[in-house]
Each structure stands twice: as structure tokens, then as C-alpha cells.
Amino acid sequence: xxxxxxxxxxxxxxxxxxxxxxxxxxxxxxxxxxxxxxxxxxxxxxxxxxxxxxxxxxxxxxxxxxxxxxxxxxxxxxxxxxxxxxxxxxxxxxxxxxxxxxxxxxxxxxxxxxxxxxxxxxxxxxxxxxxxxxxxxxxxxxxxxxxxxxxxxxxxxxxxxxxxxxxxxxxxxxxxxxxxxxxxxxxxxxxxxxxxxxxxxxxxxxxxxxxxxxxxxxxxxxxxxxxxxxxxxxxxxxxxxxxxxxxxxxxxxxxxxxxxxxxxxxxxxxxxxxxxxxxxxxxxxxxxxxxxxxxxxxxxxxxxxxxxxxxxxxxxxxxxxxxxxxxxxxxxxxxxxxxxxxxxxxxxxxxxxxxxxxxxxxxxxxxxxxxxxxxxxxxxxxxxxxxxxxxxxxxxxxxxxxxxxxxxxxxxxxxxxxxxxxxxxxxxxxxxxxxxxxxxxxxxxxxxxxxxxxxxxxxxxxxxxxxxxxxxxxxxxxxxxxxxxxxxxxxxxxxxxxxxxxxxxxxxxxxx
Numbered sequence: 210x211x212x213x214x215x216x217x218x219x220x221x222x223x224x225x226x227x228x229x230x231x232x233x234x235x236x237x238x239x240x241x242x243x244x245x246x247x248x249x250x251x252x253x254x255x256x257x258x259x260x261x262x263x264x265x266x267x268x269x270x271x272x273x274x275x276x277x278x279x280x281x282x283x284x285x286x287x288x289x290x291x292x293x294x295x296x297x298x299x300x301x302x303x304x305x306x307x308x309x310x311x312x313x314x315x316x317x318x319x320x321x322x323x324x325x326x327x328x329x330x331x332x333x334x335x336x337x338x339x340x341x342x343x344x345x346x347x348x349x350x351x352x353x354x355x356x357x358x359x360x361x362x363x364x365x366x367x368x369x370x371x372x373x374x375x376x377x378x379x380x381x382x383x384x385x386x387x388x389x390x391x392x393x394x395x396x397x398x399x400x401x402x403x404x405x406x407x408x409x410x411x412x413x414x415x416x417x418x419x420x421x422x423x424x425x426x427x428x429x430x431x432x433x434x435x436x437x438x439x440x441x442x443x444x445x446x447x448x449x450x451x452x453x454x455x456x457x458x459x460x461x462x463x464x465x466x467x468x469x470x471x472x473x474x475x476x477x478x479x480x481x482x483x484x485x486x487x488x489x490x491x492x493x494x495x496x497x498x499x500x501x502x503x504x505x506x507x508x509x510x511x512x513x514x515x516x517x518x519x520x521x522x523x524x525x526x527x528x529x530x531x532x533x534x535x536x537x538x539x540x541x542x543x544x545x546x547x548x549x550x551x552x553x554x555x556x557x558x559x560x561x562x563x564x565x566x567x568x569x570x571x572x573x574x575x576x577x578x579x580x581x582x583x584x585x586x587x588x589x590x591x592x593x594x595x596x597x598x599x600x601x602x603x604x605x606x607x608x609x610x611x612x613x614x615x616x617x618x619x620x621x622x623x624x625x626x627x628x629x630x631x632x633x634x635x636x637x638x639x640x641x642x643x644x645x646x647x648x649x650x651x652x653x654x655x656x657x658x659x660x661x662x663x664x665x666x667x668x669x670x671x672x673x674x675x676x677x678x679x680x681x682x683x684x685x686x687x688x689x690x691x692x693x694x695x696x697x698x699x700x701x702x703x704x705x706x707x708x709x710x711x712x713x714x715x716x717x718x719x720x721x
Contacts, residue, residue, distance in 0.1 A: 346384060360389055364398040373405045381412040381423065389417035393452035400431055401443040416502060420451055422478055424499035434482035434491045450479040454545045465525050466517055466572050468551050473506040475547035493542025493600060496616060496646050501538045501546055505531065513553060515572045519545040520599045526572030527597035528719035539719050542600050561704035568707040571595060579704040585609055585631045588706050595710040596643055616646040622674060634671055634697035636706060638678040640687060640713045649717035654686035665690055671697045687712045
């Protein structure tokens with residue numbers, strides 16, 4: 210038995226800490242060898258050098274590993290210390306003759322050629338379950354004529370398919386490039402690569418240390434773009450371009466977000482489809498939200514921050530949440546976006562003060578008088594802005610038409626889809642429709658006991674068609690009643706609309 214390495218214990222092992230089980234590495238040539246990933250390795254619990262971890266986790270042959278001077282080598286036999294297969298002990302000879310350690314015999318294994326730049330390739334595609342797949346993508350860097358740093362990430366079909374097969378239905382497949390900072394990014398893939406992801410309802414996520422995008426592959430309007438190009442979705446090339454964008458300063462550009470002041474950088478998120486020499490925009494997602502992540506300027510008060518998206522030359526509000534120093538914008542497309550800051554209104558000592566402050570910083574109050582009766586067009590305008598559905602109003606003459614296009618008027622009687630005052634039950638139905646049409650589960654803001662039918666004295670006044678909507682909204686905490694009543698038939702006010710919209714955003718995760 211060879212003597213044990215006397216290296217101090219403190220240098221033998223180092224913990225390998227992997228955030229979100231996502232790795233990027235320069236050992237690309239080894240990693241791209243096509244070995245299957247080991248899916249039961251726990252990166253947070255593993256102790257040892259990083260290459261050993263990668264070898265275990267990704268199923269890489271140990272022949273590629275170089276000797277680790279800090280690792281402990283114990284060559285003890287497993288059949289018993291004395292060599293007996295029964296585990297007995299053989300007495301040593303009286304005058305033992307020292308046996309020299311055998312001369313190690315090395316088998317030559319040609320080292321795979323590594324990229325000249327360790328970041329020229331990226332191996333890791335991860336799903337939220339913690340699986341890693343090999344041969345996922347390649348990364349190249351360049352400098353634009355303007356001097357801006359740029360990178361191109363090319364995804365591979367084998368990596369995407371393998372990850373989708375390993376992942377669960379609806380799971381997110383995530384590419385993380387934390388080594389990219391201050392760098393514009395273009396991601397390239399093909400329509401055919403998205404087929405297995407779409408069939409599994411996977412989301413695809415791509416991010417650097419500055420920004421990121423996550424989108425539902427099954428709701429990407431790729432077929433529409435392919436039709437414009439005269440081909441099918443599986444035959445197009447897809448480019449996702451993320452870069453800083455100039456801020457438009459004209460008064461008209463800011464007309465729909467009065468009181469908003471730009472904060473930080475603007476970012477363009479473009480999704481393009483191409484076939485041959487022709488290229489067209491991909492018009493976002495069909496009745497689903499994606500996420501665009503951008504940095505929050507240091508020292509910002511997030512309670513006063515909102516977000517805007519550029520649609521048809523004008524900035525319009527979009528929902529935003531804040532996490533880990535970044536803003537997560539929830540959008541239905543890949544338009545340019547940025548953060549803005551609002552002046553909050555002075556409290557008036559009313560029950561709706563909080564709702565008015567929140568709706569102001571989210572950009573959808575629009576100067577409406579808090580206690581004034583609300584008509585359907587005014588409420589529709591507030592809802593479109595609160596939910597970031599301005600894309601659905603493109604070419605439409607009214608906000609009501611935008612809600613109809615988005616499916617938010619489905620199930621409402623014909624009379625509720627025209628001009629005129631909006632009732633509280635109509636408003637409630639539209640908000641519940643928003644959660645259902647865009648697959649946004651309603652989570653209870655606070656515990657609720659009983660049903661709306663049992664909790665309010667006037668529940669019998671709720672229209673038959675609206676009963677289900679009212680119950681769903683009450684269970685989620687979207688409305689709490691007016692002095693113990695639903696007041697289903699009463700004309701709603703702007704303050705009530707603001708409160709319900711704020712509650713809807715919180716219930717569905719579109720707001721903090």
C-alpha cells in the first residue's frame with residue numbers, strides 16, 4: 210500500500226459552489242465529448258476540485274483529468290488489509306523487506322484541443338431541475354465598428370433536445386453567461402430547434418450579467434413570421450438581439466406616460482426570423498408573458514420605479530418586479546424597454562391612497578379623478594396600461610377593442626362590450642379573464658374565509674354570467690367589498706379600478 214499524501218488537510222479539498230447548478234467553463238473540448246450528464250450529482254454538497262466535480266456531474270472520462278496535487282490518494286485494497294478475501298489479518302514477517310512503490314505507468318491520452326479563448330464555447334444548458342447537458346452552444350466575441358463589445362451565442366439542436374427531454378413539461382431551459390458584461394448579445398438558433406421545446410411547453414432563458422430574456426417557446430409567434438417570409442416555422446433562422454438603445458426624447462414619445470422620467474439605460478430586445486435574404490420581426494407571444502431583465506441603477510428607490518416599452522414610437526407602461534438588483538419586466542413582446550421614475554401623489558387620507566400611489570408608479574392611473582364614475586373605455590385604457598397590452602391595440606381605435614383582441618371580454622354579455630359606464634361586476638370579470646387568458650394563476654393576497662356568495666349580503670344581485678368571476682376574484686383578494694356589499698351593479702370609480710388592478714398584478718406575480 211502506498212503511503213498517503215501528507216498534504217495538509219486544509220489544502221486537500223475545496224468546496225465547489227455552483228449557483229443554480231449552472232456552469233460555464235473553458236474545458237470545452239473535453240466537455241463537448243458527448244458524454245451523458247450525470248443528473249444526480251449535488252453541486253452544493255460536493256467537495257473536491259472543480260474538474261473532479263465536472264467529471265462526475267457531466268460523465269467525463271477521468272482519463273482527461275490531470276493529477277491533482279491537493280487530492281488525497283488512498284490505494285487501500287477493498288478485500289481486507291492483509292489481502293484475504295475474508296477480511297482476516299496476516300501477521301507481518303519478522304524482518305520485513307521494504308517494498309518500493311511501483312513506478313507509475315501513464316497511459317498517454319491526447320489532450321483535446323481547447324479553444325484559444327476559454328469563453329469561445331459554452332457548454333452549459335441547465336433546466337430548473339439542475340440537469341446539465343453537453344454540446345449546448347458556442348460563444349464568439351467581436352467588436353462592432355462603433356467600438357461596442359459584442360458576442361454571438363449559437364445554440365445547438367442536440368443540447369436543446371437533450372435538455373427538453375430531461376426537463377419536465379413547462380420547465381425553463383436556461384443559458385447563463387455571467388462572464389459577459391457590458392456586451393451586446395445576439396443568440397442564433399433555428400425554428401426546427403424549438404419544436405421539441407414547444408411540444409414540451411418549455412420556456413427558453415438567455416442571460417448575461419447585465420440583462421436577460423425568458424420567453425414561452427410554444428407561444429412565440431413564429432408561424433406568423435414564417436408566413437410573411439413564404440416558408441414554414443421549422444425552416445427559418447431565429448435571431449434574438451439584445452443591446453443598449455437610445456432614449457427617444459420627443460414629447461410625443463412620452464405622451465402616454467405623463468410624469469415619467471427615464472432612469473438608466475434603454476435596452477432593445479429584438480426577435481427576428483430570416484429565410485434566405487429576407488428578414489422580418491417576430492411579433493412577440495400569443496396571450497402569454499415573457500420576461501426581460503435589465504439592471505437597476507444603483508441607489509434607486511424601487512418603490513418609485515416603473516417600466517415602459519416602446520410601441521409604435523411611444524413609451525407605454527409594462528408590469529415590472531424587482532429582484533436581486535435587477536428589474537424583471539413582464540411583456541408580451543420584444544420591444545425596447547427601460548425603467549422610469551414617477552413622482553408619487555401626496556396622500557389624501559383616503560382608503561385608496563395606497564392604490565393611487567401604486568397605480569401612479571406603475572403608470573396606469575393616467576390622471577383620472579379617483580372618485581369619478583368610470584366608463585368602459587377609461588377602464589379599458591387603465592387595464593391595457595397596467596397589463597402592458599398596448600401591442601393588442603395596434604391599429605385599433607379604442608382600448609376596449611384592444612381588450613377584445615386580447616380575449617379579456619370573452620364571456621361578457623354583448624352590452625358590456627360597448628361604450629357606457631362600467632359596472633363593478635364587469636370590471637371584476639375582465640380582470641379574472643386577464644389571468645385566465647394569459648395563464649396567470651390567481652394566488653390569494655391574504656387569507657379569505659368562505660365564498661363571496663356567503664360573505665356579502667347582496668350576493669344575489671350578481672348577474673348569473675358573472676358569478677364565477679366574482680367568486681374567483683374574491684378568493685384571490687382582488688376585491689374586498691364596499692361596506693359588506695359587492696355592489697355588483699354599481700358604476701365603478703377610478704379608485705376602485707386602481708385598487709383592483711394593483712391587487713390583480715400582485716396576485717398574478719406581475720408586481721411585487
